[in-house]
Amino acid sequence: MEIEKKKKEYREKMGFEYLSEEHAEYIRDLVKKAAIADKNCEIFGASKHKYQLNKVMPEKEVRRFEKEYSVKLPEEYVFFLTKVGNGGAGPYYGIYSLVIPKTYNGDVICREGVPAFLDKNLTKEAWDAMMDEMEDSEKYDALMKDVIEGTLSIGTQGCTFETLLMCKGSEQGKLVYIDWNLDPELYPCLTGMKFLEWYELFFNKIIAGQNPYEYL
Numbered sequence: 001m002e003i004e005k006k007k008k009e010y011r012e013k014m015g016f017e018y019l020s021e022e023h024a025e026y027i028r029d030l031v032k033k034a035a036i037a038d039k040n041c042e043i044f045g046a047s048k049h050k051y052q053l054n055k056v057m058p059e060k061e062v063r064r065f066e067k068e069y070s071v072k073l074p075e076e077y078v079f080f081l082t083k084v085g086n087g088g089a090g091p092y093y094g095i096y097s098l099v100i101p102k103t104y105n106g107d108v109i110c111r112e113g114v115p116a117f118l119d120k121n122l123t124k125e126a127w128d129a130m131m132d133e134m135e136d137s138e139k140y141d142a143l144m145k146d147v148i149e150g151t152l153s154i155g156t157q158g159c160t161f162e163t164l165l166m167c168k169g170s171e172q173g174k175l176v177y178i179d180w181n182l183d184p185e186l187y188p189c190l191t192g193m194k195f196l197e198w199y200e201l202f203f204n205k206i207i208a209g210q211n212p213y214e215y216l
Contacts, residue, residue, distance in 0.1 A: 003075070019075070024083035027196075028053065030203040031089050037207050044213065045158075049094030053085030057098060065098055071109035071152070074173035076195040077165060091202045091216055092157040109152060109167060116150040116169025118176050118188055131184040151176070165195060191216065 006018040016022030035051035059082045066073055080095075081087075087097035117130070134143045150168035157163060160180040166172050175198050177189040191198065198216065205212035 019079045019083075021083070024079070027080075027084050027200065027203075030200060030207070034089075034203040034206040037209065043206055045091070045093040049089045051089045053088040054097055055086060056083060057081045057086035062098065069107055069109045070111070071150075071167050073152070073167060074165065074195060076173060077154075080195065080199070090155060090199060091212065092155055092163065095155050095199075096153065110150050111145075114146070114149050116166065116171070117147050118151065118164070118166065118169070118171065118178075118190070120170040120190060122188075124187060127187055128184045131182055134182065147182075 003018070010016060010018040010020075010023065014023075014026065016026065031051055031053060038046055038051070041047040041050060059078070062073065062078055062081055065071075081098055085095075087095040089095070130143065130147065134140050134147075148164075150166060150172075151164040152167055153162050154165045155163040157177065162178055162180065164176045164178055166174050166176055171190055171192075173194045175191045175193055175195065177191065179186040193201070193216075201215055202212045205215055
């Protein structure tokens with residue numbers, strides 16, 4: 001139902017369907033226009049990715065990845081990988097290619113029956129309690145598995161800050177920012193934005209001559 005609604009919205013607003021070939025071309029064009037607008041790569045992180053997209057990834061390889069790591073990747077992200085580029089240009093230092101993920105859970109991103117810890121119902125108190133527990137070195141690895149349950153790191157923001165794509169829970173398909181120092185005061189940021197909204201907004205703001213990080 002959500003997909004059909006988005007298809008209609010994109011047709012009415014943009015003149016093409018959501019997740020169509022035209023949509024992929026629109027995104028690639030945004031990247032090109034942003035590169036022209038920021039020709040000296042002055043936007044933070046641009047000197048790293050230089051507005052270059054990687055080659056797309058065959059869908060069969062994406063499905064192989066999903067099977068190997070026990071995850072169902074968000075549809076918008078699969079579309080990006082297979083129709084736009086397997087990583088490259090993007091917010092901060094760009095988007096990682098879909099390769100071996102960073103995980104504390106072996107070869108599993110989504111464990112069956114285990115809820116996502118990074119969720120809209122996560123309270124500051126619950127976060128603080130988890131951080132306190134993780135000070136016990138013997139518990140750290142096991143608890144870290146719970147903290148990153150259902151997440152895929154898709155890019156670095158520099159230092160220990162990363163962008164996570166949620167693959168389960170209330171934020172499924174949306175971006176979460178986290179600092180791997182895991183200090184209690186550095187509470188994760190649930191952006192509330194799905195992948196393509198977040199990605200397209202970044203380049204549209206650059207094209208408009210605005211600071212894209214004021215909006216992410």
